Amino acid sequence: MSGTSTLSGAASAPDSGALPALTVEGLEVSVRTEGGLRPLVSGLSFTLARGETLAIAGESGSGKSITSLAIMGLLPPPAVRITGGRIKLGRTELTDLPEGRMRAIRGDRVAMIFQEPMTSLNPVLTIGTQLAEAIRAHETVSKAEARARALEALRSVRLSQPERRLDQYPHELSGGMRQRVMIAMALALRPEVLIADEPTTALDVTVQREVLDLLRDLQRELGTAIILITHDMGVVAEMADRVIVMRDGRMVEEGPVRQIFADPQADYTRALLAAVPRMGAGRGRPPVEAEPIARLSDLQVRFDLKGGLLGRTQARVHAVEHVSFDIRRGETFALVGESGCGKSTIAKAMVGLVPHEGRIEIGGQTLGTLDAAGRKALRRRLQIVFQDPMAALDPRMRIGDLIAEPLVIHGIGTPDERRARVGDLLTRVGLSPAQMERYPHEFSGGQRQRICIARALALQPELIIADESVSALDVSVQARVLDLLAALKREFGIALLFISHDMAVVENVSDRVAVMYLGQIVEMGSRDQVFGNPRHPYTRRLIEAVPVPDPTHQRPATPRLAGEIPSPVHPVGSGPERVRLTDVGGGHLVAM
Amino acid sequence: QDYTPDPNARPGGAITITYKDDVATLDPAIGYDWQNWSMIKSIFDGLMDYVPGTTELRPGLAEGYEISEDGLTYTFKLRPGVTFHNGREMVAEDVKYSLDRVTLPETQSPGAGFFASIKGFDAISDGSATTLEGVTVVDPATVRIELSRPDATFLHVMALNFASVVPKEAVEAAGADFGKQPVGTGAFRLGEWTLGQRLVFEKNADYWRDGVPYLDSIVFEVGQEPIVALLRLQNGEVDVPGDGIPPAKFTEVMADPAQAERVVEGGQLHTGYITLNVTQPPFDDLKVRQAVNMAINKQRITQIINGRAVPATQPLPPSMPGYTEGYEGYPHDVEKAKALLAEAGFADGFETELYVMNTDPNPRIAQAIQQDLSQIGIKAAIQSLAQANVIEAGGNGSAPMIWSGGMAWIADFPDPSNFYGPILGCAGAAEGGWNWSKFCDEALDAKATEADSLADPARAEERLKLWSDVYMGVMEKAPWVPVFNEQRYTMKSARMGGDDSLYVDPVSIPVNYDYVFVTE
Amino acid sequence: MTDATAAERPVRAKGALRRLAERPLALFGLLLILLVVGGAVFAPLIAPFDPSAQHFDGLTIEGAPLPPGGAFLLGTDLLGRDLFSRILWGARTSLIIGVAANGLALVIGTLVGLTAGYFRGWIGAVLMRFTDLMMAFPALLLAICLAAIFQPSLWIVAMVIAFVNWVQTARVIYTETSALSEREFIAAERTLGAGTGRILFRHILPHLLPTIIVWGTLGISTTVLLEATLSYLGVGVQPPTPSWGNIIFENQTYFQSAPWLVFIPGAAILLLALAFNLVGDALRDVLDPTQRGRD
Amino acid sequence: MPAYLLRRLFQSALILLGVSLVTFILLYVLPADPVRQIAGRSATPQVVENIRRQLGLDQPFLVQYGRYLWGLLQGDFGRSYLQKTDVATLIAARLPATLQLMGGAILCELVLGLTMGIVAALRRGRALDQGLMIVSFVAVSAPQFVVSLLLLYVFAVKLGWFPIGGYGTLSHLVLPAVTLGILGSGWYSRMMRSSMIDVLRQDYIRTARAKGLTRGRVILRHALPNAILPIVAMIGIDIGIFMGGIVVVESVFGWPGIGQLAWQAIQRIDIPIIMGVTMVSACAIVLGNLLADLVAPFIDPRIKLK
Ligand SMILES: Nc1ncnc2c1ncn2[C@@H]1O[C@H](COP(=O)(O)OP(=O)(O)OP(=O)(O)O)[C@@H](O)[C@H]1O
Ligand SMILES: Nc1ncnc2c1ncn2[C@@H]1O[C@H](COP(=O)(O)OP(=O)(O)OP(=O)(O)O)[C@@H](O)[C@H]1O
């Protein structure tokens, strides 16, 4: 257990006399389908004491998000409904509360952080407005005051340049930033119960650390009860007082966190824990020696920020600055770094979605010199799995068609062969071929991500860019997907550009690692070099911030970061200081 | 021969009249639609005028006139003490100026052609002269007009709006906008004109005819649907709907005695006819034209327009001098028509086109005609087009048949000659002319010229007989199918006073503004 | 493998048509459309009278038309013609205008908007400036001139209507396409190597469907009425050819004294538009996966 | 921004030039002779020729067009053939009325249409939604003339709430504006409903609801701005439709607007007026679209003016 949780976590362990903050009894949620009602969650009962943190773990699609939506009274209309059981918030029965009273409760007494940061913010309202209105919806404060509190909330989630962010729109922020805004919004009103659905999934470890600290602080200050939905057993171990493990819409195990970790009863829980990637568990693999499949030299990507009366470019986001690295055939190259440091931008540049300067070579062909046919051929060698699975899937297509799409585009196979292939791919990513006829919105976040992976695999490319591809997956599936990727790697010699914030996973899968900070690479080397001998302070901080999946683990109290997070935005003409990488031995490059 | 005004008439009051169309212009040299015709008549005067409610000529600004023996010289004695609205006295110089102005090409007067008989007209219209040679100012109160040929209709021409007397200084001051700032000698002066909305006429207190006008002012509201105007009339907001009773409301109004009582019915100098292009087969065959004449069921067509017309037998309307009484015209006889067609070699009929202007009720009438024609095997396709397109097709001779409705002849002046020249004579048959039948019979033309040179009033009877013969000649050749003569139905508010004839005045539509009055 | 819904059988979802047929309102709409089409096709068989025959007993002595009932089912018009027969025959004209002309306009508009919105750049600029030019014309004037220059006939009128009516659709589709082509799933599609045609027609077009359906169904009424305006101005179909629109326009001033002459064809237009809307609405729901499970 | 504006204005000028050229051509090839209209039935061929020469209509097409354009550049729209008045004066006299009516009507349209659309979207599939659908289809299918007259009859003649047509005060404006508003609202309500349904199922709406915002705020502040974007483009388009369709309503309500002027001019082929009205309405449409494009980024910040 972490140092801070002794203050509240232990004390708030089931206090039988006091009224629980939230009681769920025999909850059943069903979806209306053409074949009748299909239960998504059934027979779920639990209580949540004040000040307690309850973690709900379980594999993707097990009904975690649906449960939280049911509590919020926000089940997606019209098909999904509560078909049984009761939910009580304190003394208030929520299941049949009229919408008006439910509204007063939402945001004020229960708040929720949603899983999908990209689409959960209103694109046409500024961050400030969206924050302030949440405050003003429940408290009578002046506009200025609400804005001040909004700013404070943004600061508390350590968003860079919070004043500026207030007047920015969601599309101007990176995924991680948006998630922090979401958290700030939920925390601004200090609710009794906070439901956090994968709150840190989109965040990098350092921010995850801070957010977790923040959640804990809040809990300590206000006695907020937290339902923490996460697949990250490290987070569970560190944060939770009690754990519920779900599978197929049912609870398979419940217990205090130590007990679950020390002595899991259900087979499923045991499997789950076994799959958890642990820091330092990576076997020492020999570095892959092969010719590079991709070669980036001096890559730069800048975004112009226009403004002012004349609409001139006033400043530029230096998203990627002078980045050079090679990815060798068959190797897994990991790119880690803080949110907004430019990882996704590199990925997009590689697939030609953003214009770049510098040189990108894929399999010996330079991007930007290719004709249409050449570009199309290149797609078969290089695939990307996007960060936000919902946004990357055409919502009007069945997933069977979505996965078959690349096959159709490149004219591979007959329809029947394709179907078989899709079924195979679905099985490989842990879904069932029976789900081919369903649409993206009918899947859980993790399931969608697997669909994206399956689609990328369809062409058996030589290089797959996986942008936070397993971050949203629960550990068991994550393990399976990672195994799958590893198998494919072995089988076909696929190289992987693995973008992730999860240091534990990175340590487990990567052959080489590059650490990015503010658009530049600050440390790069083999996995053993970077994890065994981290030389850059930033790398060290990332490694230290990783939650340890062991509730007994005592984490050294790290100093809270204070002060401004530097920004990649620079006025025209100036730019960030360029770092120089020096070889400290054996190809281990470190910025000095 | 002058008019005795209504003894009950009392001065004062204002009335409201509505129109759908905006008033285009009040320039007497330009204005040539029935709507501004009567308005211009009240603002301006010419040397001659008509007895209110009749087609009888009477002197206007001229106190009297003399016609020379040979009928080529007219000497007009002007009324003394007549002033323009701007206060200046009207003199003979103004008459000359006005006639010069209307005939000068720069003025672009559509009525210039009416003055063709004045000596020097050709010179002025081809630009070789700037003044009419035949018009002479004898003294400030006397004008002499010499003609190049005898013209029996000349006094009527001098009563046309185009012959109105305008003051030179006002015309020059207004420049091209005289039509919007008219100054005349008439019973009313223009008070206010808000473009597209309303015009207000104010009484000319110094009007040279004693006692008239009665009304203090007349408000013309433009841009109003006839149906709405009727609603407003029923609501007491309007006194006379200028566009008449809309067909859709006609039966309803006439069925209600209280309203029907306020409707004045009268004849008008109008004939609706079908032109048959005699230069185009098969209408070049007289038998075919006669067959068509017999095929048309005029009775039914009048029924379709709710009986607001009388079936016509000949080009002239019954109220026009020269109308041939007792002439029955072609009978409606389908069998005989078929027989005639067969004789002409069209036993199975033929296909042709019928042009018609696209405003109600003309397309409807055309369809009735179409049905009648189909009875004798003629398949006429209807071309229902905008007025301008029909006129174009008629003028260039490409239209085999045209129903004249909407563009039809309402006489400029009550004289039989007015129905011949441009629409039946050889002159109008030229390319672009208004003789849509392209009918040209030299003998009839000669007879018409002969009739019009009988300028001597004493020989008026003889002249009318000649005209009657001309039109009978036309009927023999059957270039037209005269269909009906429209009746006028003017509705008025209960407070409107004055003799009924003032509301169906043949030359002043819808009412003779100068003589009507309000009773309250 | 293990998943919450592994139990689900791999049934190919029911065809869109069958799902459509399960909706009573859509069915009703379909029925109405069939009725109109049937009426139009079989007009010569069904119509009790020749649509342009002017019956002597079809008018009162005063020349007033006869109200519905009696020998003439829906009454007669101002020329004593049987309204029912005219409505039946008029369905032919109105279907050609409302469905064919409007459909053509929709197709042109969608293609132009789609291309301009997706490509932007100079193609987009040229197309949109052309659209702007077209839009800057008062549509009616354009239609009048065009129809007057070419001899008026039904197909010319239909072409003219299509030619002036695609513009608005193009503009709206353009806006939507520009927004759609920024979406990430389109980017994803590009990285898969999908060709432009595939992205446009397989991925963007389905998302435009709701808009297309709305414009298409609303366009039915407006084009039918536009044809009537043109007829009224003498540049549409020529009398005595009936069309629902021109029956209304010929008689609109009589709507108080002979209401059936206006309201019956009016109702016909309305029903046709409604029918298409009902089917279109249902189609849109059926094709939109997020709306499944809704009645 | 100003650079963008300048470029757009330049483009607009080009569009207007195009409109003037095309209209001029169309009117030139129109099978009808304006001179015969002016000259009237009694004119001799000599008079007709005189008038043709006076008006310069005997000149070749390019000369005529060049002259027109030259005049236009100097703000001279030419003189009406039949009214013998400056077209600019005629239009200027009627423009305020048309603009008033257009403003009032668009306001009514938006208020009616958007409300109907939002309500229908919220009550999706229920009776109210069906009812509103029928209403909106009645609105688009209804013949303008009949609706105008019906409203006039009921509210002005029978109830006497408003004057029977005319122009001047606000109470004169109400009926025609509402009539046009009702007729146009069908489009807006269908568009709004469609767009709203789309927006209502977005994740951010769920977020807004999770914050405990009132239903009104969720709809007006979160859903509406997202849903209204396609509608803004519609308003630009609408101006064009308006210019064509305003004629009937203007004439029923005796509203002294441009529509009536244009109508009469078309009937009589008064080319300078037709050209003038076309140019003015083209200006209005171009400006309306420009405005719609300028407003769009304020509603949706993702849109950039390029
Ligand atoms: N709108 C919907 N219609 C039908 N089925 C749905 C819908 N939303 C979710 N489901 C199904 O409900 C089940 C539970 O989904 P839920 O989103 O709660 O999963 P989760 O446990 O949150 O998974 P993850 O960790 O991947 O987010 C899944 O099988 C999913 O396919
Ligand atoms: N289209 C754009 N316009 C302007 N700035 C952008 C744009 N896209 C990205 N950025 C900025 O570029 C920087 C890098 O963004 P990027 O998405 O690559 O971050 P990331 O490393 O993937 O972060 P995360 O882990 O949060 O996804 C951020 O500061 C972001 O705000």
Ligand SMILES: [Mg+2]
């Ligand atoms: Mg979830």
Ligand SMILES: [Mg+2]
């Ligand atoms: Mg990223």
Ligand code: NI
């Ligand atoms: Ni994670």
